[in-house]
Amino acid sequence: MARRRRADKREMAEDSKYESPVVGRLISTVMRDGKMATAQRVVYGAIDEVNQANKDGNPLDILTKAIDNVKPRLEVKSRRVGGATYQVPMEVPPERQISLAMRWLVQYASKRKGVTMVKALASEVRDASNGQGNAVKKRDDVHKMAQANRAFAHFRF
Numbered sequence: 247m248a249r250r251r252r253a254d255k256r257e258m259a260e261d262s263k264y265e266s267p268v269v270g271r272l273i274s275t276v277m278r279d280g281k282m283a284t285a286q287r288v289v290y291g292a293i294d295e296v297n298q299a300n301k302d303g304n305p306l307d308i309l310t311k312a313i314d315n316v317k318p319r320l321e322v323k324s325r326r327v328g329g330a331t332y333q334v335p336m337e338v339p340p341e342r343q344i345s346l347a348m349r350w351l352v353q354y355a356s357k358r359k360g361v362t363m364v365k366a367l368a369s370e371v372r373d374a375s376n377g378q379g380n381a382v383k384k385r386d387d388v389h390k391m392a393q394a395n396r397a398f399a400h401f402r403f
Contacts, residue, residue: 255341263290266306268313275348276367288363295368312374316347316381320392325401334401335392347381354380 261270269289277285297305322333338346351370357380358366373379 261286261289264293264306268310269293269306271344272309272348272352275345275352276363288367291364292367292371295364296371299368299372308375309371312351312371312381313344313347315374315377316350316385317343318346318385318388319343321346321388322391322395325398327401332398332401333391333395334398335395336402347385350381350384354384 258267259270260267261273263269263286273282273285273289276288293305293309296308300308318338320335321338323336325332325334351374352367355367355370356363358369361369370379370381374381
């Protein structure tokens, strides 16, 4: 149903342990089938692993740096113009940048075989904060795709 005005953005709930909206949002991204306690155990365990591996740094700073390194600035969207479909590069809004970054971190952590999700998420966050890992590679691939389709940028509307 159409709205008369734009819906207000809701404040993201903070998590109970770190009181950080970033961690709360990551927990929501990890959560499957409404299993909040399991998602919290995974995320808090991963943050503890990152903290143990890097004693001198704040684990929330490392998580924030990892998310910043994975955030895509550009992406391609399909636009149909005159019977042809073009991949048009578009800037990614800030909220979507964070959502995509967290989704990719969790996605590539779950693809790591032979380790628990806690260890996989911790190592993916650690790699991303160092500018490495599969999530950073995904961001680079998305940027390359946008760069390759620069010629169709004039279809942006």
